[in-house]
Amino acid sequence: MKLKETLNLGKTSFPMRAGLPNKEPQWQKEWEAADIYGKRQAINANKPSFFLHDGPPYANGNIHLGHALNKVSKDIIIRSKSMMGYRAPYVPGWDTHGLPIEQVLSKKGVKRKEMDLADYLDMCRDYALSQVDKQREDFKRLGVSGDWENPYITLMPEYEAAQIRVFGTMADKGYIYRGAKPVYWSWSSESALAEAEIEYHDLESTSLYYANRVKDGKGLLDTNTYIVVWTTTPFTITASRGLTVGPDLVYALVKPANDARQFLVAHEMVADLSARFGWENPEILKTYKGIELDRIVTEHPWDKDVDELVLNGDHVTLDSGTGIVHTAPGFGEDDYNVGVKYGLDVVVTVNERGIMMENAGPDFEGQFYDKITPLVQEKLGDLLLASEVISHSYPFDWRTKKPIIWRAVPQWFASVSKFRQDILDEIDKTAFYPAWGRTRLYNMIRDRGDWVISRQRAWGVPLPIFYAEDGTAIMTKEVTDHVADLFAEHGSIVWWQRDAKDLLPEGFSHPASPNGHFTKETDIMDVWFDSGSSWNGVLNTRDNLGYPADLYLEGSDQYRGWFNSSLITSVAVNEKAPYKAVLSQGFVLDGKGEKMSKSLGNTILPSDVEKQFGAEILRLWVISVDSSNDVRVSMDILAQVSETYRKIRNTLRFLLANTADFNPKTDTVAYEDLASADKYMTIKFNQLVKTITQAYEDYDFIAIYKAVVNFVTVELSAFYLDFAKDVVYIEAENSLARRQMQTVFYDILVKITKLLTPVLPHTSEEIWSYLEHEAEDFVQLAEIPQAQYFAGQEEILETWGAFMSLRDKVQKALEEARSEKVIGKSLEAHLTIYANEEVETLLTTLDSDIAQLLIVSQLSISRETAPEGALVFDDFALTVSRAEGQVCERCRRTDPSVGNHANPHLAMVCDHCARILEEHFSQAVAEGFETK
Numbered sequence: 001m002k003l004k005e006t007l008n009l010g011k012t013s014f015p016m017r018a019g020l021p022n023k024e025p026q027w028q029k030e031w032e033a034a035d036i037y038g039k040r041q042a043i044n045a046n047k048p049s050f051f052l053h054d055g056p057p058y059a060n061g062n063i064h065l066g067h068a069l070n071k072v073s074k075d076i077i078i079r080s081k082s083m084m085g086y087r088a089p090y091v092p093g094w095d096t097h098g099l100p101i102e103q104v105l106s107k108k109g110v111k112r113k114e115m116d117l118a119d120y121l122d123m124c125r126d127y128a129l130s131q132v133d134k135q136r137e138d139f140k141r142l143g144v145s146g147d148w149e150n151p152y153i154t155l156m157p158e159y160e161a162a163q164i165r166v167f168g169t170m171a172d173k174g175y176i177y178r179g180a181k182p183v184y185w186s187w188s189s190e191s192a193l194a195e196a197e198i199e200y201h202d203l204e205s206t207s208l209y210y211a212n213r214v215k216d217g218k219g220l221l222d223t224n225t226y227i228v229v230w231t232t233t234p235f236t237i238t239a240s241r242g243l244t245v246g247p248d249l250v251y252a253l254v255k256p257a258n259d260a261r262q263f264l265v266a267h268e269m270v271a272d273l274s275a276r277f278g279w280e281n282p283e284i285l286k287t288y289k290g291i292e293l294d295r296i297v298t299e300h301p302w303d304k305d306v307d308e309l310v311l312n313g314d315h316v317t318l319d320s321g322t323g324i325v326h327t328a329p330g331f332g333e334d335d336y337n338v339g340v341k342y343g344l345d346v347v348v349t350v351n352e353r354g355i356m357m358e359n360a361g362p363d364f365e366g367q368f369y370d371k372i373t374p375l376v377q378e379k380l381g382d383l384l385l386a387s388e389v390i391s392h393s394y395p396f397d398w399r400t401k402k403p404i405i406w407r408a409v410p411q412w413f414a415s416v417s418k419f420r421q422d423i424l425d426e427i428d429k430t431a432f433y434p435a436w437g438r439t440r441l442y443n444m445i446r447d448r449g450d451w452v453i454s455r456q457r458a459w460g461v462p463l464p465i466f467y468a469e470d471g472t473a474i475m476t477k478e479v480t481d482h483v484a485d486l487f488a489e490h491g492s493i494v495w496w497q498r499d500a501k502d503l504l505p506e507g508f509s510h511p512a513s514p515n516g517h518f519t520k521e522t523d524i525m526d527v528w529f530d531s532g533s534s535w536n537g538v539l540n541t542r543d544n545l546g547y548p549a550d551l552y553l554e555g556s557d558q559y560r561g562w563f564n565s566s567l568i569t570s571v572a573v574n575e576k577a578p579y580k581a582v583l584s585q586g587f588v589l590d591g592k593g594e595k596m597s598k599s600l601g602n603t604i605l606p607s608d609v610e611k612q613f614g615a616e617i618l619r620l621w622v623i624s625v626d627s628s629n630d631v632r633v634s635m636d637i638l639a640q641v642s643e644t645y646r647k648i649r650n651t652l653r654f655l656l657a658n659t660a661d662f663n664p665k666t667d668t669v670a671y672e673d674l675a676s677a678d679k680y681m682t683i684k685f686n687q688l689v690k691t692i693t694q695a696y697e698d699y700d701f702i703a704i705y706k707a708v709v710n711f712v713t714v715e716l717s718a719f720y721l722d723f724a725k726d727v728v729y730i731e732a733e734n735s736l737a738r739r740q741m742q743t744v745f746y747d748i749l750v751k752i753t754k755l756l757t758p759v760l761p762h763t764s765e766e767i768w769s770y771l772e773h774e775a776e777d778f779v780q781l782a783e784i785p786q787a788q789y790f791a792g793q794e795e796i797l798e799t800w801g802a803f804m805s806l807r808d809k810v811q812k813a814l815e816e817a818r819s820e821k822v823i824g825k826s827l828e829a830h831l832t833i834y835a836n837e838e839v840e841t842l843l844t845t846l847d848s849d850i851a852q853l854l855i856v857s858q859l860s861i862s863r864e865t866a867p868e869g870a871l872v873f874d875d876f877a878l879t880v881s882r883a884e885g886q887v888c889e890r891c892r893r894t895d896p897s898v899g900n901h902a903n904p905h906l907a908m909v910c911d912h913c914a915r916i917l918e919e920h921f922s923q924a925v926a927e928g929f930e931t932k
Helices: 020-034 036-043 065-083 099-107 117-141 157-172 234-239 267-277 333-342 373-383 417-429 436-447 477-490 527-532 534-539 562-574 606-612 615-624 635-657 676-698 701-728 736-756 761-768 793-819 837-844 850-854 911-920 922-927
Strands: 176-179 182-186 191-193 198-216 225-231 242-245 250-255 262-266 283-289 297-299 307-312 324-327 384-397 405-408 411-414 431-433 551-555 581-585 829-835 858-862 876-882
Touching: 020 036, 020 117, 020 606, 020 615, 020 761, 065 117, 065 551, 065 581, 065 606, 065 615, 065 676, 099 117, 117 606, 157 176, 157 477, 157 527, 157 534, 157 562, 182 333, 198 234, 198 267, 198 373, 225 234, 225 324, 234 373, 242 333, 250 267, 262 267, 262 324, 267 283, 267 384, 307 324, 307 333, 324 333, 373 384, 411 562, 417 436, 417 562, 431 436, 436 562, 436 581, 527 562, 534 562, 551 562, 606 615, 606 635, 615 635, 615 701, 615 761, 635 701, 635 736, 635 761, 676 701, 676 736, 676 793, 701 736, 701 850, 736 761, 793 829, 793 837, 793 850, 793 876, 829 837, 837 858, 850 858, 911 922
Parallel strands: 225 262, 242 307, 431 581, 551 581, 829 858
Antiparallel strands: 176 411, 182 191, 182 405, 198 225, 198 297, 198 384, 242 324, 250 262, 250 283, 297 307, 829 876
């Protein structure tokens, strides 16, 4: 027998190399075949419910890392809730209507306006469903568990019907109306946009300073006075109908020495403007408050038939310009509001494609709005006082990445103002993670205008509105309920397949249509109304779900998107929020903190990560970052996460290997009978259990990551497992000391595997397949462990906390001795501790082999004064010398007893190992051991 064979070296076939890219798909197929998701739902059927409602990603293209962060986060929450005693079904969803799909078909050569509309909509539907299938496989590859065979899709008839019912209730309450105020208009999409479809980029514009001549000064100003205004949108001068001043601002009448005219500008801006315009020795003739200038009449710069009133508006500031704002009610929200107050005409001179129309004048008709600035400057002539190119933040269409314009066109609106306070009250009742989300959403609702819900596109849910012969809009509950029933049966395509009369209830009549003729709306609903109705289309219609949801989780951009639209529709219909809590996450950036884009070449697809590292590494990355802010990712960052995964895996592999001969039913040692070190580690582990379970409750993923990594690398690898090898390898197989440690090993292994399952389901199931004594076939069907409290644990923690502090200092002394060539390995050391009474008491009451804990061969504790050269600390001192004796061939400790045993076959081992060998290997002792 070889001496090595007397050691209890850990054995396991659990591989060190995970092979995740190849193994993960196999495990996922096994889970699907075993219907793990269905079995988990069955186990939890009668438990309290938790509903995380999935915000629908847009069905277009493969998923990106932002999708991965989102879906993995949701999966971690759902899995943890399922294992913590909640019925937590997960119904994934997709947003499938809207412009991006139309754009894809257009790029493929499909010409919407040249084909039958029903055929075109079928093409949109087929494309959307193909993208759903593609993304579904992408999400499943991440290990996300859910009801993948029964997702919700916004193009499905039952969903569209539920959406129409939301609209119908809002209309019945008087929250839906038609208006012509300016909206975000995308000439590149030929459609109105909602605020959620806007993003801001820097834009270079030519700003103009020009003057309107006073036509009727109301006794304050003569006709040689020119009111100076500033604009960054020269094309809107074609529709200018007023000049707005601040009622409380002070304005100066200025006479430059080098100009025969006199000008009106903001008083505090005279000096800056004089320098800009080249005015010499400007004399201030008089000052006026803005309120005094009200309703003075000026002349449009080139259209002498158009009067422009001086108006008073609170939106005027002195941040830039002249303190006087030219006002075109058809091209701006503030302009519109003040214009309506004064009864100005709402003029729109740009068509849906951004082309100047006939009413802009013959000099501009037919030209693109953004190209007419030189013509405007020419038309202004000597009224143009200055121009400059400025860079400023400007709204863009988030789909086409083109700048928008504000444009007043007839649109359908959902009122927010009529029940704004109700919405704000519901926000106050909602929990937010992070907490600043409440303020962000509250301010957005407080400050937002009414919601433009109509779109001039084809692929979407039609607005269920009919028109009588005189143009009266018809959207009664009877009508919308009937349309909803039709959509539920046929899908919304029926709207385009049938005439208006065939979409109305049988026998329907209206006093405004004496001849029985009706027409139907051709606009579709904003896609945010689609997704914003999901609380009704999903939570309220699926038997196994409930409303409101416990949690909505999406990116921080959804404060102006899905969080916002869902809240408005839900409060409008049911006077309550659709969610009890909102969790938002930041955006995924590259390793340098820059936005990922194909043009920069810095994009990483989840599939790239899965091929190189495995989805498990992506899942671990998700909990390694503070996702309440923007997060960075690169292949280098993921490689670091992969190294952390390797440490976790190998530590758990060590536990597996060293419990291979442990039967928890027969070999477990009760807590009361554990050694002090084992009790300490049991208590520390249960603190980890408490930390992790609380972090799952709080959605604090990074706390889980930090706690697990610290426990595995510091508490286990650097301490407990480091000295444990001298017990589990060396002591007899069935010895009490070994079984005590194995009890702790096994307890940690089983429970940490369960704790990690929501994050690392593939690895956890692989480990679980080696735990033959556990009842559940799959760890995903087990329950998250609960933290235990042990009597007297505070005292144990205090005692061991003091020892760990001492141990840190010992390691420092050993490292110095190693660097000075006194010793090589720590087992070559003889450590002497010159202790005070407190330290001596600590070391003698630990009920442990202190030398073994410190991984030295010999230890002396002295109350004498430390010699010169000792390493001195506040309460003790240390010296390190080379241990006496020879190295034991079995335990590798240096011991004086090696070579002194009476039995020559045991001459190569220490007395401690000799006793073990004589007791358990009598035959081998008699015959002698091979040591090589």
